[in-house]
Amino acid sequence: MKGTKKRLHRRHLEESLFQTLMILSFLLVAGSLGFILITVIVKGLPALNVAMLTQIPKGGFYLGKEGGILNAIIGSLYLAGGGTFGALLLSLPIALYLNTYVRRSAWADFLRLTLDVLWGIPSIVYGAFGFIIMLALGLRASLLGGILVLALLELPIMTRAIDEVLRMMPMELEQASLALGSTRLETAVHVVVRQMLPGMVTAILLAFGRGIGDAASVLFTAGYTDRIPTSLLRPVASLPLAVFFQLGTPFPEVQQRAYASALVLTFIVLVISLGSRWLAGRLGRFIIK
Amino acid sequence: MIGRHRRDTWAGALFWAISLLPLWITLAVLAALAVRAWPILDAQPLWQLLSGQTWKPIQGLFGFYPFIAGTVWVTVVAMVLAVPPCMLTAIYLAEYASPAMRLIAKPFIDLLAAIPSVVYGVWGMVAIVPWVEHTLSPALGGWLGQSIPLFAVNNPTGFSVLAGSIVLAVMVAPFIIAVTYEVMHTVPNGLRQASLAVGATRWQTVKYAVLPRAMPGVIAGVVLGSSRALGETMAVLMVVGNVARAPTSIFDPAYPLPALIANNYGEMLSIPLYDAALLAAALILLLIVLVFNIISTLVLRNFIGRSQA
Numbered sequence: 339m340k341g342t343k344k345r346l347h348r349r350h351l352e353e354s355l356f357q358t359l360m361i362l363s364f365l366l367v368a369g370s371l372g373f374i375l376i377t378v379i380v381k382g383l384p385a386l387n388v389a390m391l392t393q394i395p396k397g398g399f400y401l402g403k404e405g406g407i408l409n410a411i412i413g414s415l416y417l418a419g420g421g422t423f424g425a426l427l428l429s430l431p432i433a434l435y436l437n438t439y440v441r442r443s444a445w446a447d448f449l450r451l452t453l454d455v456l457w458g459i460p461s462i463v464y465g466a467f468g469f470i471i472m473l474a475l476g477l478r479a480s481l482l483g484g485i486l487v488l489a490l491l492e493l494p495i496m497t498r499a500i501d502e503v504l505r506m507m508p509m510e511l512e513q514a515s516l517a518l519g520s521t522r523l524e525t526a527v528h529v530v531v532r533q534m535l536p537g538m539v540t541a542i543l544l545a546f547g548r549g550i551g552d553a554a555s556v557l558f559t560a561g562y563t564d565r566i567p568t569s570l571l572r573p574v575a576s577l578p579l580a581v582f583f584q585l586g587t588p589f590p591e592v593q594q595r596a597y598a599s600a601l602v603l604t605f606i607v608l609v610i611s612l613g614s615r616w617l618a619g620r621l622g623r624f625i626i627k
Numbered sequence: 628m629i630g631r632h633r634r635d636t637w638a639g640a641l642f643w644a645i646s647l648l649p650l651w652i653t654l655a656v657l658a659a660l661a662v663r664a665w666p667i668l669d670a671q672p673l674w675q676l677l678s679g680q681t682w683k684p685i686q687g688l689f690g691f692y693p694f695i696a697g698t699v700w701v702t703v704v705a706m707v708l709a710v711p712p713c714m715l716t717a718i719y720l721a722e723y724a725s726p727a728m729r730l731i732a733k734p735f736i737d738l739l740a741a742i743p744s745v746v747y748g749v750w751g752m753v754a755i756v757p758w759v760e761h762t763l764s765p766a767l768g769g770w771l772g773q774s775i776p777l778f779a780v781n782n783p784t785g786f787s788v789l790a791g792s793i794v795l796a797v798m799v800a801p802f803i804i805a806v807t808y809e810v811m812h813t814v815p816n817g818l819r820q821a822s823l824a825v826g827a828t829r830w831q832t833v834k835y836a837v838l839p840r841a842m843p844g845v846i847a848g849v850v851l852g853s854s855r856a857l858g859e860t861m862a863v864l865m866v867v868g869n870v871a872r873a874p875t876s877i878f879d880p881a882y883p884l885p886a887l888i889a890n891n892y893g894e895m896l897s898i899p900l901y902d903a904a905l906l907a908a909a910l911i912l913l914l915i916v917l918v919f920n921i922i923s924t925l926v927l928r929n930f931i932g933r934s935q936a
Contacts, residue, residue, distance in 0.1 A: 353828040356715075360723065363715035364732070367804070370797045371739045374750045381753055428645055435642035451924060452649040458851075458920035459656060459913065460858020462885045466892055466909045467656045470663055494649060521635035544741075551743025554860040554885070558893040578745040582861065585749065600749045604742065611741040615734070 375604070382601025385594035391602070395564040400584070400592055407599050410580035412566050414603075416481060417576055418550035421488025425496045425545055428489075430531075433500035437507065438526040450501070457494035462554040464491050469558040482570040484560025488549045496545035503537030504530060511626060536621035543614035547607050553578030577603040657913065664907035667900045676907065682871045689904040691911065696873035697881030698912070700788050701863060702856045704877055705795035710849055713800050717807035722833055740801035748865035751794040756866055759793075760785030764878050772876070779876040786868035789877040794862050799852045806848030806927070810841045813931055847926035854919035858912060860885035884912045 393406035432449070440446045468487035477483055507530055515525040531538070553576070561573030562583065577599055584596035667676070667689060679690020720732055764787075768780030814837050822836040823829070838845075868880025869890065892905045 349828050349831060353830045356830045356833075357723070360715045360719035363712035364719050366712050367716050367739070367800055368732075368735055370800070371735055371742075373754065374739075374742060374746070374797070377750050377754050378746060381749070428648060431642045432646045432648075435639075435646050439639050439642060447928070449646050449649070451921075451928070452653065454924045455917065455920055456649040456653055458854055458858075458916055458924075459653070460860065460885060460916060462858065462860040462888050463656065463660070463909050463913050463916075466888060466906060467659055469893060470659045470906070490652065493652075497649075521631055523635040523638040524631070547741050551741075551745070553743070553745050554889055557889060578743055578861070581745045581749060582865070585752065585865070597749065597753075600746050604746050607741050607743055607746075608738065611738055612734075 378597070378601050378604050381594075381597035382604075383598075385598035386601060390595065390598055394566065399564070400587060401589060407575075407577070407580050407595065407602070409564055409566050410575040410577045410599065411602065413481075413560075413563075413575040414550050414577040414606075416567065416574060417484045417488055417556060417560060418546050420481070420485035421492050421549045422496070422542060422546045424485060424489030425492035425549075426542060428493055429497040429500055429545075432497045433504055434526045434530065436501055437504040438512075438522045438530060450498070453494045453497055453501075457498065460554070461491055461552050462557075465555040465558050468555065472559060478571075479559055479561030479573050480571045481560065481567045481574040484556045484574060484576070485570075487555045487559045488552065491552060491555050492545040492549045495548050496541055499541030499544050500538055503534050503541055506537065507534060508626075533625050536618040536625065539621060540614045540618045543610050543617075547610045550610075551578060551603065551607055553582055577606075653917075657910075660906050660910040660913060664903050664910050667903040667907050670900060677911075680873070684898045684901045684904065687900065689900065689907075691884075691908060693871045693873045694882055694884045694887050694908065695911070697788075697867070698857060698883040698885075700874050700877075700881055701791045701795060701867060701883050702853055704788055704792035705799065705856050706849065706853050708792055709796035709799055709803060709852070713803040714807060714845070716800075717804045717811065718833055718838075720804070721808050721811040722829065722837065736801045736804055739797070740805075744798065744859060744862040745865075747794050747798055747862035751790060751862060751866035755793050756785035756787075756790045758785070759787055759790045759878070763789065768878055772878075777876055778878065780878045781876065782868070782878050782880055784868065784880075786866060786880055787878050788867065788874050788881045791863045791867035791881065791883075792877070794866055795856050795859060798859060798862060799856050802855060803848055803852040806851065807841075807845050810844030810848060810927075810930060811837060813844070814840050844927055844930035847923040847930065850919055850923040851927070854916045854923070857919070858885060858916050860889050864889055884908050888912075 389404070390406040391411065392408055393404070394409045395407070396403065396405035399405035432453075436446050436449060440449075464487055468483060468490070472478070472483050511529060511533060512525060515529040516522070520528070556576050556579065560576060560579075562575050562579055563573045564575070565572075567574045580599045581596050581603065584592045584599060587593065671689070676689060676691055677695065678692050679688065680692050681688045681690045682693060720729055724732065764780050764782075764785065767778050771778040772780050818836045818840065819832055822832040827835065863883055864886035867883065867886065869882045869886055870880040871882045871887075872879075874881045888905055888909055891901075892909075
């Protein structure tokens with residue numbers, strides 16, 4: 339009997355030990371997020387001012403003189419906006435095709451595998467690939483090049499995210515549409531897209547967030563400039579590269595601005611991430627429950 | 628009436644063509660890199676490139692070994708750091724946490740996944756590198772470093788394998804947690820109930836009923852996470868020190884493949900074969916990542932089931 343008691347005691351000890359470890363791990367993960375946000379805010383906020391957000395770099399900016407990072411903010415919005423639009427043009431047909439035309443089949447499984455594989459390609463490899471293609475076409479580093487590479491990067495992310503959303507489509511609604519004589523295309527465009535719009539918006543914003551934060555893919559393809567581009571063929575600045583380049587200078591004033599740029603970028607990404615949830619909730623009022 | 632059906636068929640054909648694009652893009656990336664890397668693969672035997680210790684492009688010496696070693700070191704140490712807490716967090720969220728807790732935790736983990744890699748890099752430079760330099764390296768290196776080469780300190784700065792691995796570990800955490808959580812959710816509830824009914828504690832249920840069943844999926848998730856870590860560029864590049872020598876200690880600097888490409892590609896490449904060598908590096912990286920990726924995706928798919936994966 340004594341042995342049994344001991345064993346019982348030991349397994350409860352083990353239980354509480356692991357419960358404690360789990361809570362600690364969870365706190366470690368959540369704490370890392372807090373640590374990152376606090377670091378970026380504490381470092382970035384003192385250097386942030388109105389001029390940073392509303393001016394483009396002026397003479398001697400990279401030596402610590404006047405100016406701001408408006409070129410990078412606008413550039414990043416152009417790049418990610420264009421990339422997201424480009425990706426959407428291809429993602430939406432693929433996701434609709436997977437969910438209304440082929441549904442559950444070996445073929446759909448294969449297509450999803452190719453998307454997952456594409457998703458796994460590192461962004462630096464996309465960057466190098468984009469640069470090779472641009473060299474072959476005689477293009478220089480430009481807004482267009484950056485948009486195309488970002489569209490490529492965002493394509494699998496957005497497609498898989500929309501695909502996951504469309505899977506939640508209520509079967510009765512789709513069958514009702516088909517039973518009324520609609521074709522698969524009509525059902526997809528008029529019923530599925532409308533019903534699933536809130537989730538799709540979240541998926542699109544998720545891809546936008548990934549696009550705006552990626553540095554390695556635009557490093558060779560979009561270039562960098564102090565101006566706001568006026569044409570697709572001009573080079574363009576971006577926030578991730580603004581952070582990277584300014585941090586690489588030996589001047590403390592410029593490094594301060596890198597922290598401020600990182601704060602702006604983090605702020606944009608967090609607003610998109612939180613905003614997409616809120617927006618999905620708002621749009622959710624217009625669907626059939 | 629016929630018009631509508633024809634439109635449906637045509638749209639189907641168009642969608643079919645578009646849905647083949649991911650496959651073509653993957654093949655195009657492979658082909659483009661292979662073609663551009665061919666000059667160096669043709670000029671020097673592959674084995675010599677992979678095992679070569681020296682990287683001196685001007686002398687025509689392109690040894691990839693230090694970079695491959697750097698990539699492996701940073702990734703392996705990152706996974707060693709990330710896997711235990713991530714597994715425990717995922718077990719906590721899947722098996723212990725209340726629904727309300729899950730609802731709170733999910734956005735946190737999503738936010739962690741949304742932070743751009745340069746921001747992780749800034750955090751690494753500002754917080755982790757000094758921490759490694761002033762706290763970890765004296766503390767661990769001091770007494771452990773004397774006897775165990777893995778902890779030897781020969782690097783006066785904090786820019787090291789360890790700094791890169793810590794940053795990477797945090798970056799892949801949301802990914803590993805999400806996959807592990809999903810996999811544990813596929814374990815049927817009956818199994819848990821049976822285990823609890825015969826008097827097992829909750830942890831024993833996890834250990835003897837849930838985890839064995841979930842293990843292949845969890846391993847695939849970790850492999851998938853490490854394939855993400857292998858290709859991560861900016862954050863790692865900013866904190867590992869970028870010294871082209873194979874590390875022998877976690878406090879040594881390293882120079883992973885993605886950093887090599889990011890730092891050198893796209894400049895005026897007038898040195899013969901330099902351009903080809905960098906694209907060969909990209910090709911090696913891509914091939915490693917693809918193999919990891921395809922195997923783990925297939926395992927996960929089998930596991931989570933065709934209906935979901």
